[in-house]
Amino acid sequence: VSALAFLTPDADPALARSPVERAARAAGGRFERRDGWNVAVAFAERPVERARIATSVAFADRSHLRKFELHGAFGLTPGIAERRDGAWLCPLTPSRALVLGVSKLGTVDVTCGLAALALIGPLCRELLARFCAIDVRPKVSPVGSFRPGSVARTPGYVLVEEPDRLLVMVGWALGHYLYEVVADAAERLGGGPVGTDAADA
């Protein structure tokens, strides 16, 4: 057994749960077991969720995304994440990186260290602006930009995954709080939660 095996969420039959599960369930989320995680797959009919993504802003729980911490020099530019082997390699310091996604690179599994929400849709930046001062204008933060900073008054990270898709991460224990903040702000913008099926489509 690896010295750090206890960090990896690979239990069976126990179900891994996101810190936002309760809030997502209260918001009407429908859950399914996916890769050992209890995942909110939908909140409304697919067309409704698609419309939300296309016209305003949606948010989806991505806390189950695998995350690893990696130490060493990787030639990364500060503030710029790179896609390697299907995962995002995000520079935390010159000698430390966060790996998002299944990867052989990571050594310390911090999947359960960070709660994550994807903000998706044309108003995703407007939604972020309601709780975060990080500048994610396209001209300043193009796709691949990785911004550590204050997120909803807590330490966090923002990754620009796609032109209209941001991944927001804070400490796992603050996941429920982040969900409340995001849900409240999204509602004011005409947005709301979507399941992973719509988010990943």
Add this chain to the structure above:
Amino acid sequence: MTRLPPQPAELIDRGRTVAFTFDGATVTAYAGDTIGSALYAAGRRTFSRSFKYHRRRGLVCCAGHCPNCLVAVDGAPGIRACTEPARDGAVVEHLNATPSLDHDAMAVIDAVGGPLTPPGFYYKTFSRPRRMWPLFEWGLRRAAGLGRLPEAQPERTWRTDYRRRHADVLVVGGGAAGLSAALAAVARGDDVVLVDDGPRPGGRLLWEGGHERARTLTERALAAGVEILSGAAALGHFDGLVAVWQGSTLHQIRARDYVYATGTIEQPLVFAGNDLPGVMLSGGARRLAGLYAVAPGTRAVVVTTSDRGIEASLALQRIGVEIAAIADLRPDRSLVELNGIELLRGWTVVAARGHKTLTSVVLAPLGQAGSRAFECDLLVVSGGEVPATSLVSQAGGKTVYDERTGRGRVVATAPNVTVASEEHDDGAVPLDGDGARAFVCLCEDVSAKDVARAVSEGYDSIELCKRYTTVTMGPCQGRMCQLASIRLLARATGQSPGQVGATTARPPYATVPLAVFAGRPFEPAKRSAMHARHRELGARIEWAGDWRRPYDYGDPEGEVLAVHDGAGLIDVSPLGKLLVRGPDAGAFLDRIYPNRISTLPPGRVRYGVLTSDAGRIVDDGTVSRLDDDSFYVTTTSSGAGAVEQWFAWWLADWRMDVRLSDVTQALAAVNLAGPKSREILARLTDHDCSPDAFKYLDAQQARVAGVGCLLLRIGFVGELGYEIHFPAAYGEDLWDALLTAGEPERIRAVGLEPQRVLRLHKQHVIVGQDTDSESTPVGAGMAWAVKLDKEEEFVGKWALERAAQTPADTVLVGFTIAGGRVPTEGSVVLDSGGAPAGQVTSARRSPKLGRVIGMAWVPAALAHEGAAITIADNGLAHVASVRTEPFYDPGGERLRS
């Protein structure tokens, strides 16, 4: 009704009406009206009572600058009626008048109270007899003020959204200059935001005949991509951002460059009776007519120092207001008649007369004898314009007084700040009147006489005069009174206005409810993965640092006993958790901790206390060795962040080959404790939990209920126990599994408070509660955790050597009290002479031991078994007996079982 026929630039929608109440009476308005314009159109002329003298006050600026139209809207005081949109169903009430706005009993102060209320009167008139001050204060507070807030409010009724906006250029001010600056910036390819406090961009173009140009400029700006925020007041320029309040949103705008096109503020004139309802600034009269189609009066006199007054006269004449005369302070104009209006060159106003409203005006030639009275219901004044430079000053700009123009001028700005403004023709410098009813400051009822008196009493600088008289300190924040107060102070001191200087421009620049800053009602709270389970079990949840933790589950004594007699399950997820890895990890920890860590074999746990360079205790916890190069460090719950920073700081200095990972939130942790804990654990794992295979202070990995865990056999609560660390995602499932497995042993969930009692049984220290910033391990009875014979240097070594050589003055010990009350934590331990010599840090009644136990710092001479100490606690004296050994299981057999 004084509503005019449709005006070219009016903002009202005559096809739609709204209704609100003012002091209970229904007022009908057009959509687009302000509360002020609707009330004025309905015939109201008195809008408020003044702050001190309760004088009648009416509309003056119609721009949200002055205090004269402050009302309460839906219970919120301090709202300016002249800019607040009229809304259906709004409940509008007057402020500061009893019993009614038109019959205010407190107006007697205006008639007889003058001698009692000079500047600084609360230090003078009401200072004797001293014991009466509380009564005076009560009366004064009720007599003055700008409205009342509810004394209690069960819940928030105001919601504010914060919105952060980054831009290349922020333009503040939506007049011609601001719109032009925005268009120029956007043409360069900049991302531009323009904020304007008016209902729509255009500034004075809107009411001075340029509304078509305003509309064109606005459309061009919008088409070019400028984000325009209307009804948005810039509150202040702070380091790196401008706060902008727009309805229920507080924008925090950070820009590369800032353009301030904030225009100018028209100034009133100082003369006797200048506050009577019916005296109005030219801009106010024109806004009322041009934007809301309300005639400001029927017969007017105009007094001006510049062409603005002349233009206003003609504009008012066009809408049917009879202009009785124009007094132009400039003597060198050739015209004597303008469009049939008598033009008095080199004349000024000396008095406005009337009881409830203006009925006549007295004009007089400057420097000559004689005067003429004119009957009128409107006096339009224009005392020149001052640039609105407050925000520029907050942004680092410098303003000086220009003796030639008689107003301030920006002479320097910060590198990324530009001032955009239109040029004005030079006007005359007003000649200020004097007397007790010639008001400089409408907000605070400060008269010209008050300023002169303040100077005669020695308050002869602008800052002292401001604080003494409160001039410029009211809701207008100096917009209407700064310049006049400077002129008056200059006159009283013999200085030039430039020498007098100006007061500091501080945010907020616009009046704003405090609720705006409160944001949304969300508090960053860390919750463990089992938080919902705690709630379902009926836990009392309380703050513990930045975590929400179960204080107890309703039966703290029962929870204590459960751990001693069977088993308890405690959520200890907030413990700090660090991975320290690398070839130098052991050597690094040897330097950080005062005891030896590198000698710890893999699979074992050791207690460690962390000290500062000065040998003072800063944190404590355990260190487990996972393999040769990997250590797992736990810290106190509140110290996790600080310890991680402490480690990183030393690593940066020492440059050792060590990698640090904070996994505090990645791992949940529970303490399964009690004599039955081994049996319960064994039901959920194939791991050998026997005492021989899993010894006290062992660290072993195992699957518990299918979940990969790190188990530490340690015992903070004094019983056989296992601290189980595992991925937070399994918090609920593992918690449930352990409680289910422990049902035969009547396992109970145990909260923070019972845990504190349990550790007290063992005299286990809680850093920060039983220690303070001066506590050393030696004084705290933890000398055993310091290895001064260690070969390596370590943090705090020198100081700890000194502490070991020097007898401590006070020592941390346990104490017990037979019966009696539990002393308050923090109560004082007395020495033999009755002097304070220590303090109680922890005290509880133990349900297990049946007596009061605690810990306290006591004089070293009393730190021996059985010594009697006296504890003084809020007038009570407790006699306690010192205990140097744990109260429970002093030999530790139960821990090691």
